[in-house]
Amino acid sequence: MAKIYVDLKREANLSEYKCDGFIINSSEFSCYNGETFSLEEALELKELVKKENKIVILNIDMIISEDDLEALLEYLDKTYKEFDYFIYSDMAIRYYFEEKNIVNKLIYNPQTLVASSSELTRYYESGINVLLANELSYEEIEKICDMCGSYINLEVYGYHQMFYSKRKLISLYDKFFSLNKDLHDKELSLKEELRNEFYPIYESNKGTFIYTDYIYCLFDELLKIVDKVNFIKINGVFIEENDYCKVVSLYNRLLNERENVSILYEELKRINSNLSKGFLLNKSILLKVNENEK
Amino acid sequence: MRNKVELLAPAGDLEKLKIAIIYGANAVYIGGKKFSLRARASNFTIENIREACAFAKEHGAKIYVTMNIIPHDEDLDGLEDYLLELEKAQVTGIIVSSLYIAKVAQIVAPKLECHLSTQASVTNSLAIKEYEKLGFTRVVLARETSLEQIKKIKEKVNAELEVFIHGGLCVSYSGRCMLSNHLTNRDANRGGCAHSCRWNYDLYDRDNKINPEGFYFNIGSKDLVGIRHLFSLLDIGVASLKIEGRMKSLYYIATVVRCYKQLIDKYYEYVDNSVDLKGIDLEYFYKEIGKAENRLMSIGFFDGAPTCNEQLYNIRSETPTKEFIGIVLDYDEKTNIATIEQRNYFELNDKVEFFGPTLENTETTITELYDENFTPIEVARHPLQILKIKVPFELKKYDMIRKI
């Protein structure tokens, strides 16, 4: 049965969360734009999570520049023994864990880069867990589950990151037009001139991130594949703690208590109705050669 | 003997590939019909790739084939056969971001070098060491890497480093942008980028619009020009300098390749003779590039974090380029008549400039213009028409003509 991992929120009462593990998002090395925790806080929180007998995962998923390496290595030296798993996207982290011979602590989350069972195989052969790309159709997910089982991990709920730039795009704009607004570290939204949707955009010291205008939600379909999935992640970014805790509990009731799906889904919609199946029913297209286009 | 840098050019078809090599590229990267990004770049068949390799070999150049899609399962059909074909065609290497494709290549076509695509967004030496373990011999660095960082990385790794020197820039980390996919269902990682980062947006703080009245909020990046940073990259010892743009025109490729080739040659000439590089007039090269490039240019991350100057705000200041009007097919020294293929409208008495791989920019006026049968004409209005013109200096096949 798939385990449920959730982002740890600052105000969270750990025992209220019906989940198997908590993800602690690193202030220093994650590109999570909700609550993040410094190294000291992360180490303290880890103890609290352990007391609850839950799995504790450290998220360090930013892209690492050469200038960050020294600090990263110091950080890893202090954390690699302390946490059960590490979510990463930069290969420098894999290199470090391979040197220590503990790659089985790794969960690779490159957001977009693993979109096939063949690719996934390249990681699980080495014992590395992978979070699948978010832009897959249900058909594709099902097929990958059939082929790779037990190494599949899925983000099933939350705003999906669809853009990660190293540039401070909001501060640069602010400066260019001399707006003098303090827009850094603030949840803003973006609207394309011809479209009606509002996309959350956030600039942190890691860069600028744009998210889907909806909460991606894989719910009823999950039951069909849940036995082949290692863990599911419920993303807490931009979701209030109170609502988040309720969402987690609904997923727990779905997976572990097998309550009626339709009733649970109605409850889920009452928390936030802005749910979407994203690409689940809507395959992305491989756009290839049109001979006439020169 | 010092290893000289490789100038790596893009090509969307065979004609462009030949021009890139003739104009000074040491290597060309092309996309096959399968497994490559750039939907509208007219991708090469295996037959074309064979011809490309033969042409490259004749001219001492190399061919790399991009296979840089982020594959879904259905995209992988025929992978092994394709790799075998590439190896047989004597392609030098493939540019990939998928570890699966790299692994299959290493097994079935071990003669192909595996280069890691910029899609993997590598910006540090430890990541490169990991990719070295996975069999990659060259890494295309993320465009988010500064010169200083490139220098530090070079000191620590064995893999060759390839660095983008010129062309379009993704404003996001490559491979980490799903804007186009979400907004238009065109997946940038599968060849379909709709350039959504260059669209117009409004920025809101709750209900308050932040962008000033009459202006949009833009996030796109100006293109990259590496003229000013080229010598530092050569000092560092990167293996390859890459020009972006498999969808660019023949004229653009000729102009940009020629420009960087001349600069590289000057660098080696000056360094070998202990002459101060400051004596090289970089302005001339900016002007040259400007003749074929009308997009606003910037230095990307070369000097560190980009400033407002690197961003594309809604300012319409893209200048028109010099018009490319023809390509030389032949030149008769006895009659001083050049046979050319028309590429854009021009007239008798137009002032034009010729340039070529070895021909300096040379101006003249078209005083005699004939059709293919030597019938005098006054205007050249038909694309690809074969024409004859009198030119008082020697030309070679593949020299080009632009209007002044």
Ligand code: SF4
């Ligand atoms: S939308 Fe812009 S940033 Fe995104 S992939 Fe396309 S060019 Fe790159």
